[in-house]
Amino acid sequence: MWKFSLRRILIMIPQIILLSILVFMMAKMMPGDALSGAIGPDIDPAQVEERRDKLGLNDPWYEQYGRWAINAVQGKLGESFRFKMPVTELISQRIANTFWLSLATLFFTYLIAIPLGITSGRYNDTWADRFITGYTYVGFAAPLFIFALVMLWIFGFQLGWFPTGGSVEPGLTPGSFEYVMSKIYNLLLPSLAFALITVTGTVQYLRSEIIDTKQRDFIITARAKGAPESRVYNRHILRNSLLPIAAFFGYEITGLIGGTIFIEQIFSYPGMGQLFLESISLRDYTVVTSTVLLFGIAAILGALISDIILSLVDPRIRIK
Numbered sequence: 178m179w180k181f182s183l184r185r186i187l188i189m190i191p192q193i194i195l196l197s198i199l200v201f202m203m204a205k206m207m208p209g210d211a212l213s214g215a216i217g218p219d220i221d222p223a224q225v226e227e228r229r230d231k232l233g234l235n236d237p238w239y240e241q242y243g244r245w246a247i248n249a250v251q252g253k254l255g256e257s258f259r260f261k262m263p264v265t266e267l268i269s270q271r272i273a274n275t276f277w278l279s280l281a282t283l284f285f286t287y288l289i290a291i292p293l294g295i296t297s298g299r300y301n302d303t304w305a306d307r308f309i310t311g312y313t314y315v316g317f318a319a320p321l322f323i324f325a326l327v328m329l330w331i332f333g334f335q336l337g338w339f340p341t342g343g344s345v346e347p348g349l350t351p352g353s354f355e356y357v358m359s360k361i362y363n364l365l366l367p368s369l370a371f372a373l374i375t376v377t378g379t380v381q382y383l384r385s386e387i388i389d390t391k392q393r394d395f396i397i398t399a400r401a402k403g404a405p406e407s408r409v410y411n412r413h414i415l416r417n418s419l420l421p422i423a424a425f426f427g428y429e430i431t432g433l434i435g436g437t438i439f440i441e442q443i444f445s446y447p448g449m450g451q452l453f454l455e456s457i458s459l460r461d462y463t464v465v466t467s468t469v470l471l472f473g474i475a476a477i478l479g480a481l482i483s484d485i486i487l488s489l490v491d492p493r494i495r496i497k
Contacts, residue, residue, distance in 0.1 A: 185484050189477055196473040197249070201242050204466040249470070255463035259456070264467045268449070272471075274344050275448035278371075278440070279433045281364050285372035286429065290379035291422075297380065298387025298418070299410065309380065316377035321436055325443045328370040339366035342445030367444040371436055375429070379422065386418040430479035434472050 248254070254264035297309040333341040340346075340363050349356040390396065391414055399409050438450035445451070449468055456464035 185481055189481055192477050193474060196477070197246055197470060198242065200466055200470050200473065201245060202238070203469075204462060205238060205241075245466075249467075254467040257456075257461050257464045259459050259461045259464070264463050267452070267464065268467060268471070271447060271449050271452050274446065275437055275441070275450065277360070277364060278368055278437060278446065278448055279430070281368035282371045282375065282433060282436075283429060285368055286375050286379065289372060290376040291383065293376065294380040294383025295387065295415065298384040298391075299414075301384070301388050306384075310384070313377040313380050316374050319374065321371070321374050322439045322443060324374050325367070325370045325440055328366065328373075329443060332366055339363075344447050363446075367440050367446055370444075371433075371440050375432060375436065379429075383418060383422055386422075387414060390414045390418050430482065431476040434476055434479075 252265055254268070256263050257267055260267055293309050293312075297306045300306055329341060332338045344360060344363050345356060346359040346363070349359055396409060396414060437448060438453060440446065441448040441450035442454050449471070452464065453468040453472070455461075456468065
């Protein structure tokens with residue numbers, strides 16, 4: 178097991194290096210550069226070129242990438258011209274909100290998906306199964322941003338059950354009980370809206386696993402031996418069907434990355450996704466490159482976690 182994990186981690190290193198090169202090159206293709214937002218239109222063009230030479234912006238791309246990569250490894254991601262502060266400090270203020278949003282979404286996803294998938298798979302071809310399957314079809318067809326807007330309009334603006342923006346009520350003391358409860362309260366609606374869409378794949382997969390497991394030879398043998406139906410289901414069918422779900426935990430993380438961008442923007446939730454979209458619209462070069470790099474690393478780590486969990490569930494896939 179440790180050999181597989183080590184090899185998978187070693188494979189991840191060139192992936193991150195390639196990702197950083199792609200992110201850097203795409204950022205270089207953006208209109209303007211890191212100096213564009215820090216200078217005024219009345220500055221002499223000769224002075225602008227002099228500052229670009231001083232900052233090394235006219236050097237070959239590989240020299241610029243080398244300096245950028247070394248600084249990134251050291252945690253020096255540059256300075257945001259929009260927020261007038263280091264990018265590392267700016268990201269540290271936002272990343273916690275995105276982390277808790279993703280964690281709450283994962284919690285609600287499995288809390289909703291596992292009971293629905295079990296019910297649909299155990300009682301397939303019943304009215305309950307048809308209802309759950311119909312819901313998953315609607316979930317597959319409904320765009321996330323449309324569904325989130327409907328949730329916000331109904332439960333935020335019409336019913337007033339949840340806040341319509343922000344991550345905490347203003348004026349509360351950080352660390353206090355009221356502050357923590359306000360953070361949770363502001364987190365509920367965006368995480369639930371996100372989870373109600375993301376459950377569809379897990380429900381369908383779990384349903385298919387249960388139906389497929391019920392028809393296998395060892396289940397037929399257990400029933401032929403006179404084992405109680407509850408024991409056959411709980412100890413054989415359900416256990417074997419739930420194990421593969423754990424393997425997709427890491428891929429759920431990668432799926433959250435794209436979704437948080439829309440959710441945070443719709444619910445005005447101050448996280449990495451909202452910061453990313455704001456930085457693109459403002460052409461904040463340093464923030465865009467840093468957020469894309471972090472999103473990419475998170476996706477690679479999610480795939481790594483999935484591979485490791487899957488190797489624990491099914492040892493046959495381990496690399497010898």
